[in-house]
């Protein structure tokens with residue numbers, strides 16, 4: 001599979017750039033009025049270069065999937081801006097939006113397979129090609145074969161008549177990835193692509209994504225709640241909390257020297273296998289993640305933060321502060 | 336002679352009838368559990384972990400054959416008990432099961448407090464008031480705020496729902512709680528919080544746990560002992576100490592090497608190949624096809640060979656005199 005040539009984005013401009021991106025969902029109830037909104041994405045700044053793999057890490061409900069779906073054009077941002085190859089996404093309509101979607105492969109979060117149960121592998125892969133007008137049929141078949149080979153499902157003839165239930169979890173996820181690649185995108189958004197898989201299969205799929213990403217110089221945004229799966233497979237980590245990015249760092253720096261107390265807490269909750277684990281409790285920050293309908297004032301982590309400083313953290317919202325090479329943390333401790 | 340273990344499973348077998356043939360999901364499993372111990376049943380998807388739990392609790396799907404083998408509880412055989420007696424004397428009363436994905440199977444139209452109290456009324460004959468009071472205690476024990484008793488399942492986060500089903504399993508004060516993948520659908524902070532709750536309950540209540548998971552790191556959070564399953568069989572049964580520091584079976588070793596670690600510079604290694612079909616498992620060692628250490632003898636099925644105190648390994652490499660020449 002040959003990647004498409006990168007389109008002329010302004011020199012030095014990242015492939016994808018979001019500034020103060022916001023996606024707020026209206027809260028509605030039948031029968032009586034109710035105002036307010038869920039601030040699922042609430043002021044996200046991020047950039048992603050061609051050929052770069054970044055992880056977005058955070059606990060359940062912090063807005064990871066909403067961010068991915070906004071970047072994909074499935075939700076219209078309610079504020080801020082995202083640009084892809086210099087073009088603002090919010091202005092894309094009709095054919096331009098369709099063309100954009102072809103340039104971004106999406107692996108959606110879905111534990112029981114993003115594949116329609118009634119389609120065999122070949123149809124699942126052919127569908128996006130038909131939707132995007134790839135013809136003739138022979139060309140589509142050639143692309144399907146190439147994509148299956150790319151994800152390690154060669155010879156294609158052995159799998160393409162199969163239905164999802166006839167495939168193992170790992171094989172299904174390979175087909176899902178083949179589908180995300182079939183239109184030769186520039187960027188892949190993979191939302192929890194391995195969280196439901198066994199350890200050994202998990203590593204296989206992460207290796208596969210990394211190899212494809214590198215070989216075709218794709219940008220990859222890998223969404224996960226598990227920091228133990230970012231080393232080796234990504235270059236950079238964005239830690240998300242309460243609809244915002246609270247820390248960004250090269251993967252090594254984040255794992256060895258986290259600067260935001262939330263990133264520190266995420267790391268402390270994890271352990272490598274060790275018989276001693278059974279004899280000690282793991283530190284877990286108390287409380288619940290913030291309500292995205294009524295986020296707390298000041299730093300959103302302050303109600304759970306062991307270092308919170310009264311009069312500062314509960315009042316003023318910390319900006320992203322530079323703490324090292326390509327490393328920022330939104331925490332007053334770093335001011 | 337030492338007292339009989341709390342639970343002793345010996346040569347347990349469970350098969351399903353399917354249109355393509357007989358699936359031998361549990362094929363000669365043995366393991367022991369002592370009081371206040373936690374054994375983790377570890378293994379990849381489809382190796383038979385849930386089937387083992389179902390055979391043990393006899394909560395079987397329609398197409399399952401009757402389980403065979405021996406299950407002894409405090410030395411008394413229970414697998415052969417008639418269903419009525421099993422239900423009155425064993426299930427929920429002595430062994431409770433939190434099924435895989437139970438947190439998503441709560442009744443959506445009944446308040447969680449009532450659902451947690453229900454096993455007490457059914458299995459312990461408690462009055463409504465007694466049951467409600469005990470349910471409130473169980474909620475406190477698993478760390479759910481008291482006012483959540485009045486809520487419906489959809490008003491609870493995933494972590495809180497998982498705590499609720501755990502409370503439901505504990506409320507009848509069983510000796511053994513079997514938990515099938517209790518944390519695999521949760522994020523890492525919630526997983527850690529749930530494992531902390533289990534550790535506390537184990538310490539304070541003296542309950543024994545059988546915890547089923549495919550996640551190696553999670554398994555080490557509670558295990559006193561580990562039973563690693565592969566293709567319907569336990570291939571290694573060992574103390575957590577032995578299993579995590581010096582695993583003996585080639586599959587155990589490769590599984591440990593496939594686990595991503597936080598601070599390890601070398602990348603984890605996937606295990607090439609796939610597990611065999613349980614319709615027609617290989618005649619010899621079931622791991623042989625993927626095993627880098629296989630040799631002639633591996634074409635015969637290895638028995639569970641003793642390797643030390645309560646340590647057994649299904650691998651010819653560990654046979655005395657039968658190992659590699």
Ligand SMILES: Nc1ncnc2c1ncn2[C@@H]1O[C@H](COP(=O)(O)OP(=O)(O)OP(=O)(O)O)[C@@H](O)[C@H]1O
Pocket residue numbers: 025026038039040058059060061062063064065066067109225292522
């Ligand atoms: N279409 C929608 N309408 C209204 N609210 C939504 C919508 N999509 C998401 N939300 C809400 O936005 C918040 C963030 O959800 P999101 O799915 O983005 O989180 P997440 O980080 O992906 O969580 P998980 O790890 O559980 O997948 C949640 O409170 C969710 O209920």
Ligand SMILES: Nc1ncnc2c1ncn2[C@@H]1O[C@H](COP(=O)(O)OP(=O)(O)OP(=O)(O)O)[C@@H](O)[C@H]1O
Pocket residue numbers: 351352353358360378379380381382383384385386387396398399435549613
């Ligand atoms: N009711 C059934 N009828 C036929 N086969 C079944 C049935 N239930 C399970 N199986 C098969 O038995 C084997 C073991 O399944 P089981 O659910 O016990 O595995 P598991 O280890 O719990 O897997 P997972 O980690 O995915 O939950 C699998 O091959 C499965 O497809």
Ligand code: SF4
Pocket residue numbers: 584585586620621622623624626627628629630633637649650651652
């Ligand atoms: S018995 Fe042989 S094939 Fe099986 S695991 Fe041991 S060495 Fe490998």
Ligand SMILES: [Mg+2]
Pocket residue numbers: 064065066109191
């Ligand atoms: Mg999500």
Ligand SMILES: [Mg+2]
Pocket residue numbers: 384385386435515
């Ligand atoms: Mg199972």
